[in-house]
Amino acid sequence: MTGLILGVSAVLILIILFLIFRVQSLVSVLKGTYNKRVSLSNKVNAILFPISFTMGMILLFWYSDKASEFYLPESASFHGVHTDSLFWITTYIVTAAFIITHILLFWFAYKYQYKEGNQATFFPDNHKLELVWTVIPAILLTILVVFGYKNWSAITNPVLQKDRVEIEVMGKQFAWQVRYAGKDGVIGKYNYKLIDNSNEFGMDMADVNNFDDFTPREIHIPKGRQIFLKIRARDVLHSVFLPHFRVKMDAVPGMPTSFAFTPKYTTAEMAAITGNPTFKYELACTEICGRGHYAMRFIVVVEEEEDYKKWFAEQKSWLETNPDYVNKIPENLRQYVPFAIAPKASAEKSSSDSSAVTPVSTDSLKKEAMASY
Amino acid sequence: MATLDIHAHTADTHDHHDEHEHEHHEQGFIAKYIFSEDHKTIAKQFLISGLFWALIGGSFSAIFRLQLGFPDANLEWLKPLLGEWIQNGKLDPEFYLALVTMHGTIMVFFVLTAGLSGTFSNFLIPLQVGARDMASGFLNMLSYWFFFISSVLMFISLFIETGPASGGWVIYPPLSALPQAMSGSGLGMTLWLSSMAIFIVSSLLGSINYITTIINLRTVGMTFTRLPLTIWAFFLTAIIGVLSFPVLFSAALLLIFDRSFGTSFYLSEIYIGGQALHNMGGSPILFQHLFWFLGHPEVYIVLLPALGITSEIISTNSRKPIFGYKAMIGSMMGITFLSFIVWAHHMFVTGMNPFLGSVFMLLTLIIAVPSAVKAFNYITTLWRGNIVFTPAMLFSIGLVSFFISGGVTGIILGNAALDIQLHDTYYVVAHFHLVMGSASFFGFLAGVYHWFPKMFGRMLDEKLGYIHFWLSFIGIYLVFFPMHYIGIAGFPRRYYSFTSYEAFSTFGDLNMFISIAAITTLSAQLIFGFNFFYSIFKGRKSTQNPWSSNTLEWTAPIIPGHGNWEGDIPHVYRWPYDYSKPGAKEDFIMQNVPLSQTPESNLPFEKDLALEEK
Ligand code: HEM
Ligand SMILES: [Cu+2]
Numbered sequence A: 001m002t003g004l005i006l007g008v009s010a011v012l013i014l015i016i017l018f019l020i021f022r023v024q025s026l027v028s029v030l031k032g033t034y035n036k037r038v039s040l041s042n043k044v045n046a047i048l049f050p051i052s053f054t055m056g057m058i059l060l061f062w063y064s065d066k067a068s069e070f071y072l073p074e075s076a077s078f079h080g081v082h083t084d085s086l087f088w089i090t091t092y093i094v095t096a097a098f099i100i101t102h103i104l105l106f107w108f109a110y111k112y113q114y115k116e117g118n119q120a121t122f123f124p125d126n127h128k129l130e131l132v133w134t135v136i137p138a139i140l141l142t143i144l145v146v147f148g149y150k151n152w153s154a155i156t157n158p159v160l161q162k163d164r165v166e167i168e169v170m171g172k173q174f175a176w177q178v179r180y181a182g183k184d185g186v187i188g189k190y191n192y193k194l195i196d197n198s199n200e201f202g203m204d205m206a207d208v209n210n211f212d213d214f215t216p217r218e219i220h221i222p223k224g225r226q227i228f229l230k231i232r233a234r235d236v237l238h239s240v241f242l243p244h245f246r247v248k249m250d251a252v253p254g255m256p257t258s259f260a261f262t263p264k265y266t267t268a269e270m271a272a273i274t275g276n277p278t279f280k281y282e283l284a285c286t287e288i289c290g291r292g293h294y295a296m297r298f299i300v301v302v303e304e305e306e307d308y309k310k311w312f313a314e315q316k317s318w319l320e321t322n323p324d325y326v327n328k329i330p331e332n333l334r335q336y337v338p339f340a341i342a343p344k345a346s347a348e349k350s351s352s353d354s355s356a357v358t359p360v361s362t363d364s365l366k367k368e369a370m371a372s373y
Numbered sequence B: 001m002a003t004l005d006i007h008a009h010t011a012d013t014h015d016h017h018d019e020h021e022h023e024h025h026e027q028g029f030i031a032k033y034i035f036s037e038d039h040k041t042i043a044k045q046f047l048i049s050g051l052f053w054a055l056i057g058g059s060f061s062a063i064f065r066l067q068l069g070f071p072d073a074n075l076e077w078l079k080p081l082l083g084e085w086i087q088n089g090k091l092d093p094e095f096y097l098a099l100v101t102m103h104g105t106i107m108v109f110f111v112l113t114a115g116l117s118g119t120f121s122n123f124l125i126p127l128q129v130g131a132r133d134m135a136s137g138f139l140n141m142l143s144y145w146f147f148f149i150s151s152v153l154m155f156i157s158l159f160i161e162t163g164p165a166s167g168g169w170v171i172y173p174p175l176s177a178l179p180q181a182m183s184g185s186g187l188g189m190t191l192w193l194s195s196m197a198i199f200i201v202s203s204l205l206g207s208i209n210y211i212t213t214i215i216n217l218r219t220v221g222m223t224f225t226r227l228p229l230t231i232w233a234f235f236l237t238a239i240i241g242v243l244s245f246p247v248l249f250s251a252a253l254l255l256i257f258d259r260s261f262g263t264s265f266y267l268s269e270i271y272i273g274g275q276a277l278h279n280m281g282g283s284p285i286l287f288q289h290l291f292w293f294l295g296h297p298e299v300y301i302v303l304l305p306a307l308g309i310t311s312e313i314i315s316t317n318s319r320k321p322i323f324g325y326k327a328m329i330g331s332m333m334g335i336t337f338l339s340f341i342v343w344a345h346h347m348f349v350t351g352m353n354p355f356l357g358s359v360f361m362l363l364t365l366i367i368a369v370p371s372a373v374k375a376f377n378y379i380t381t382l383w384r385g386n387i388v389f390t391p392a393m394l395f396s397i398g399l400v401s402f403f404i405s406g407g408v409t410g411i412i413l414g415n416a417a418l419d420i421q422l423h424d425t426y427y428v429v430a431h432f433h434l435v436m437g438s439a440s441f442f443g444f445l446a447g448v449y450h451w452f453p454k455m456f457g458r459m460l461d462e463k464l465g466y467i468h469f470w471l472s473f474i475g476i477y478l479v480f481f482p483m484h485y486i487g488i489a490g491f492p493r494r495y496y497s498f499t500s501y502e503a504f505s506t507f508g509d510l511n512m513f514i515s516i517a518a519i520t521t522l523s524a525q526l527i528f529g530f531n532f533f534y535s536i537f538k539g540r541k542s543t544q545n546p547w548s549s550n551t552l553e554w555t556a557p558i559i560p561g562h563g564n565w566e567g568d569i570p571h572v573y574r575w576p577y578d579y580s581k582p583g584a585k586e587d588f589i590m591q592n593v594p595l596s597q598t599p600e601s602n603l604p605f606e607k608d609l610a611l612e613e614k
């Protein structure tokens, strides 16, 4: 049925086109306009430029105002505030350039339309003019480069804070996985060859730093502390995009990347700002990675320091939820497992109760783990 | 000069009997229309193939726009066309990516590289520099047929069961390297790579020919500073092509090795499909560097010919010399050079060294200067002109508009600090569709409207041309301008659907609006299709110089035969932009008119030249 309608309308359109074509040639033969350089259409086309421009401008201003309501809320990270202001200032500058050049373009098109008996001005060049409009953009662009450079350097060469929270974010088809250092503050080593269905990160059980690492279902981060994302992928490219924080960094298999930022508002505060009580920060993928690329949503929760600490303390380590892997730990390291190991796995005394700090994780082990990253 | 004897030479390559004195011997159908060595026929072959691909590439965008604008619609009615790719009335997400990938590949390479450059470089270079044909008609023919083979392979890949390549037109590995990663990375990707390898051969053969012809076969008096800007643009485009396409070739070759022979150029530490691969030490980033070393210049390969065409058309129809001829050449040279050293602005967030990012930001913003100069020169050319709005002129003005509106957002995206947020969002889609897609496409259309009479000896219908222009011009803005808003709101590109995110759940209405505008704009192109094919046969007959233009092609017969000019090749005595010269009898003086014949309009420096002519 739809096919039929489409077919019929196509035929009708063809007929109309054909008629326009014939009628127009006949009329112009009658009028003898074939010999004239321009016909009435020249006037019509000329006037349509300023008309469509004016309407376009009205649409532009009307909709830009309306659309702002659907933009992302104000930046939820500190560096993002600068990104936004640089973006909007640049946008105003280029919009002005866009409008001015278009006024000239369309105004000239209208004003200098063909008139019988007029002659165009022979004006092949003018070095002063050319110099002016080379230099002005050059200066403007230099200014933009300087500000861009400052922001870019600040974002990409951050001063790493001692109390930063390090989180490993790993992309895979088609989900994000995150890993926290656990109580020892060090994310353990991994090897992609050790990956299996439970050990998604390929955590190396010969590294004690892995014993307390945990892999939650949501990212929780404390407001006001520096967050250091260690980013990688295990199959194809992905890209970490935190739109509310103005953060983006590709996740590359075989080449870890990183991004540091500091959250400015908690989820609750942002809910108040946006007036949306169910507001959630989201993590999206922005590098095409296959069929599920559009659905790699992950939730980020920003909370006050105390809430974060509380949440952190509640997390069970990955090893604890996957006790089978204790068997993969070399005998001599089993003593460092921070929780009671099921009887069969180890005969040794297990000193740990879950609230204690990591028992013995030595400094040298930590350093080694850091260096290996 | 070499130009003078090329005609006889081309003639006897076809000669099966010894009739050397008989110059315009009849060629058989095959030699004339299929395996032709005549640059005009080859140009038409590229043109028709380009239009064919534009139809396919355009229809793909209509299909995925349906998905984006009407995510809940039942697409069961497309089933006869798409078969298994429609499941329960829904487009398969992987097929969505396949459509996007093929749309991009087809538009960039098959329509705007082969279709645009192939058509107009081939058609105009010999006619405008005053040559009987290309330097090597044979290589030129090969260039088309390699393109044809490449097209056939790409076309076949659309119909295979696992689908065509789907990893985006940039085919980043590992996604494109691993058939486990998506079904399009299987046979579809193999076909993509083979097709592109052959495409590169075609492009190189063409480019080498263009360069040689322009350097060696210019007619007497056609110095480089008397070349029309079209020729300058084609010349620089060909140079960019020769220098950058081989890099894509090597990138593709290494990818083929990784795919088929177990090497690890781009692959490292991968666990996929429940299995850890052996590859270690490769770098996916290496591929991106190689790809964009072509990929960015490619943007200019697509755009420069369109700008050249526009320069010619705007000058002719403003009845004024192009403003700043030398500055135009200078800025095109600047763009050509700079286009090779800005590629990594596509890679700001790949984790590359931040300092390198700063360098590329600086270089990228520098390239904006020559681009701005070009825009100003176009506008000044209109100033105090006597403008005739032919359809070609309208499309050229449209191009200038898109070039500016798409160009200014390049200043934002080229700023590394801002690109962090905007990279891979719809903001980028808006930017490159205006500056590269629409601008180049308008250049292509302008060229067709302008040179159609030279190609087919008939005129395209003007009224239909006007309707086509206004629908396309307004339509394109309605399609792509709103994408800026969607991009600012953070919507990522290559997303099948936005419903899974709260942040991207807005703008449903706008997306619907864009889709309607897109499908309308695409349908408007059918007006052009009708006009084109109908006019080839039934269009009004053209006169020899319908636009009162200065360049040499309009001195050739209305339908030039093999060898272009019947008698001697015209000599050239002046630059191509003597429009409305003070004192002149008419508002144009063709390039082959000696200065000694126009004493009334000669400028001071031309008076001496006029004496020398004797
Ligand atoms: C009315 C015509 C067109 C429409 C409606 C259209 C629409 C789109 C849209 C919406 C996308 C993004 C899809 C996504 O990211 O999910 C896209 C991608 C693309 N388009 Fe177009 N487009 C049109 C014409 C063109 C033209 C003339 C070119 C030539 C340069 C072009 C080149 C591309 C490229 C290179 C991509 C990127 C493909 C990729 O992501 O791999 N398009 N198009
Ligand atoms: Cu993805």
Ligand SMILES: [Cu+2]
Pocket: B295, B296, B299, B342, B343, B345, B346
């Ligand atoms: Cu680029």
